[in-house]
Amino acid sequence: MSVRIEDLVRRAPGNHDRILLDQVTVDIPDGAFVALVGPSGAGKTTLLRAIAGLDPFDTGRIVIDDRNTNDLSARERNVGFVFQNYALFRHMTVAKNISFGLDVLPGSQRPAKSEIDRRVKELLDLIQLPDLGSSYPQRLSGGQRQRVALARALATRPKHLLLDEPFGALDPVVRRTVRQWLRSLHDQLGLTTILVTHDQEEALDVADRLVVMQDGRIVQDDGAEALENRPATPFVMEFLGETLSFPGRITGGMFLPELPHVAPFPVAGIADGPAAALIRPHEIRLTPEAGGAPVQRAGSRYGLSKLAVDLGDRIVDILVPASEAVPASGVKLHIAAARLFRDDRLLEPTHEARVAAA
Numbered sequence: 366m367s368v369r370i371e372d373l374v375r376r377a378p379g380n381h382d383r384i385l386l387d388q389v390t391v392d393i394p395d396g397a398f399v400a401l402v403g404p405s406g407a408g409k410t411t412l413l414r415a416i417a418g419l420d421p422f423d424t425g426r427i428v429i430d431d432r433n434t435n436d437l438s439a440r441e442r443n444v445g446f447v448f449q450n451y452a453l454f455r456h457m458t459v460a461k462n463i464s465f466g467l468d469v470l471p472g473s474q475r476p477a478k479s480e481i482d483r484r485v486k487e488l489l490d491l492i493q494l495p496d497l498g499s500s501y502p503q504r505l506s507g508g509q510r511q512r513v514a515l516a517r518a519l520a521t522r523p524k525h526l527l528l529d530e531p532f533g534a535l536d537p538v539v540r541r542t543v544r545q546w547l548r549s550l551h552d553q554l555g556l557t558t559i560l561v562t563h564d565q566e567e568a569l570d571v572a573d574r575l576v577v578m579q580d581g582r583i584v585q586d587d588g589a590e591a592l593e594n595r596p597a598t599p600f601v602m603e604f605l606g607e608t609l610s611f612p613g614r615i616t617g618g619m620f621l622p623e624l625p626h627v628a629p630f631p632v633a634g635i636a637d638g639p640a641a642a643l644i645r646p647h648e649i650r651l652t653p654e655a656g657g658a659p660v661q662r663a664g665s666r667y668g669l670s671k672l673a674v675d676l677g678d679r680i681v682d683i684l685v686p687a688s689e690a691v692p693a694s695g696v697k698l699h700i701a702a703a704r705l706f707r708d709d710r711l712l713e714p715t716h717e718a719r720v721a722a723a
């Protein structure tokens with residue numbers, strides 16, 4: 366039940382110079398849970414709608430289960446989808462909402478009424494709302510409605526599930542519960558799922574892989590660990606979390622930062638030249654240094670102290686263990702782990718670019 370997207374190009378209707386999808390290629394194997402992430406306007410929804418067969422594209426192919434979808438009707442694609450605005454039918458009960466996709470099938474394809482009732486009951490159990498079949502949508506909470514929308518998408522037993530910001534309207538706590546539940550459902554039913562979200566935390570929690578899009582292109586397609594340790598571009602690193610950037614030069618196997626009070630560190634196997642070291646706020650150590658960078662406490666995160674360090678032309682916020690004293694004399698910064706970039710590309714060999722704590 367795989368989905369393969371090959372060299373997909375879509376130009377804006379009415380403005381053919383504007384490219385909405387630029388040679389997008391992604392391979393989603395059977396049973397995978399993939400998140401499509403990226404900033405607003407990156408092309409996530411455009412790609413998802415093309416896969417669903419709701420929007421056309423100019424060139425390329427979408428192959429579902431080894432069949433070119435050009436030859437497939439929406440039904441034959443075997444795809445269920447849920448959008449952010451889940452719009453259940455207000456005048457229909459929950460059970461009727463769920464069975465809708467089956468009720469509208471032509472007579473020859475529609476299961477018998479007893480079979481539809483059985484399937485609705487099964488789905489109500491699956492979404493853990495066994496007693497709400499006769500309720501109307503307005504009686505349900507946002508999280509419950511979202512689960513009903515999923516049940517409705519699953520009624521025709523699709524093997525692929527396409528979800529576009531399905532949890533956007535939910536509050537953060539319900540959102541976390543519903544997404545964990547969705548992941549178990551995916552595993553239990555053996556689905557192949559593509560989730561569009563602009564919430565990177567959500568994507569990292571639930572998906573096996575993140576496909577990061579920017580300006581209609583895929584910039585990286587990887588698991589969480591690779592994205593964190595080997596981001597393809599500074600954009601990917603910045604998109605996935607708070608990032609500090611230290612400009613500098615690599616000379617004779619050392620990274621020499623441009624900013625004052627930042628210690629050089631060794632790097633192996635990288636040619637001399639300009640570079641930027643990108644780090645997360647917790648990947649830095651401080652040592653007291655007379656006349657060093659002034660530092661002060663600036664709050665806390667995840668039980669760590671947040672410190673604001675004044676490096677002259679900029680102030681950087683870093684995270685250190687709460688127990689750490691803040692030297693009044695000033696500090697020197699030691700970069701403990703970094704990804705090094707030149708011309709917006711990650712420098713190889715990346716594993717050697719991660720340095721030991723100074």
Ligand SMILES: Nc1ncnc2c1ncn2[C@@H]1O[C@H](COP(=O)(O)OP(=O)(O)OP(=O)(O)O)[C@@H](O)[C@H]1O
Nearest residue numbers: 377378385403404405406407408409410411412563
């Ligand atoms: N039918 C269309 N005609 C012209 N431009 C379009 C059309 N559909 C989408 N676009 C443009 O394509 C770009 C990508 O839009 P898309 O909705 O796919 O982005 P997205 O990554 O899903 O963003 P968001 O996170 O805001 O939903 C946007 O700049 C949008 O304005």
